[in-house]
Amino acid sequence: MSEFTIERMKTGIPGLDELIEGGFPKGDTILVAGKAGTGKSILAIQFLYKGATLYNESGVLVTLEEPPRLIRRNMLRFGMDLAKLEQTGKLAIVDLSPSKEIAPVTIGEYPSFDLSGLEAIIMNHVKRINAQRVVIDTLSIMAYKFRSRDILREEFFKLCAAITRAGCTLLLTSEVPAQDTGLGVFDIEAFLASGVIVLYNEKISDTSRSRSIEVLKLRGSKHSSRIHSMRITDEGIRVWPGEITPSH
């Protein structure tokens, strides 16, 4: 066995690092997939928050769905003050949500475009705050914003490559439609990432649900192949590495 070890980026999410050999491989793209309400955004933003507060690593949050004011408010519930991190240059929130008042109404789309604008916007913030972590939340919204999915698929690869080439570890969230069994609406989400984390919130009886987390793949890592219990606590997401979910 080679003694070569992959440099890791700790997530800081209690219990998760134990499942993945101490953290995500640095400079990789990781997909966090799950149905609505499974905690994808919380996990992704917690990754940025912990990076800034525990490891002095700044991060960029690109929000394509939820407006920043709601994200700040919701994360405060877990004691995570994002505004404070923004003020100290440890976090940049890029608002590309549909709620922007100044945004024009799109009335036409021709299959001759790229996402070089998105790359320029993200890289501007990465350079500005010397970010090591980037989150795009959520990739799935692009399927509703644009019709040309073939273009998007190709552009996602270019975008991920540009961000990770800059040395950043990239987390993409992907919403799995309710009746779907895949990892997202584009069918290529798993190919984009070298690591895939799946979150579940399964109904286990008429009155209760059980949250769990699975590391589906993580290249270069001996990760757990079990499905582990996860809870959303007052301090955010917590994983129980020793607890295997009974429903799976």
Added chain:
Amino acid sequence: MPKKREKAAKVEEEEPPVIEIFLFKSDACIFCPRAEEVVRETIDDFDASIFKFTIINVTETPEAAERYGIFALPTVMIGGVSVTGIPEPEMLLKMILGAKVSKKKGETE
């Protein structure tokens, strides 16, 4: 004298409203040069004084694109509506007409 002033004011009122056209492009975008050509060719058929054509290079000023939430390029924005990709001239004409109508409506209200 007051009569003259009245006349000057009338002339000002009759001046056609300026329609602002924005083209968002980047250095890396291979479709953007053609999009710019289409916009220029389309507005060439009109009196140039009624347009203000602004090109925003997102590579140089990403903040401008972020402000409008525009990240797919090329995107042409006219009067609060936009099209992404190389536009058809007919679509641009519709947008220009729409902007003209809404400007006039805004003036009369």
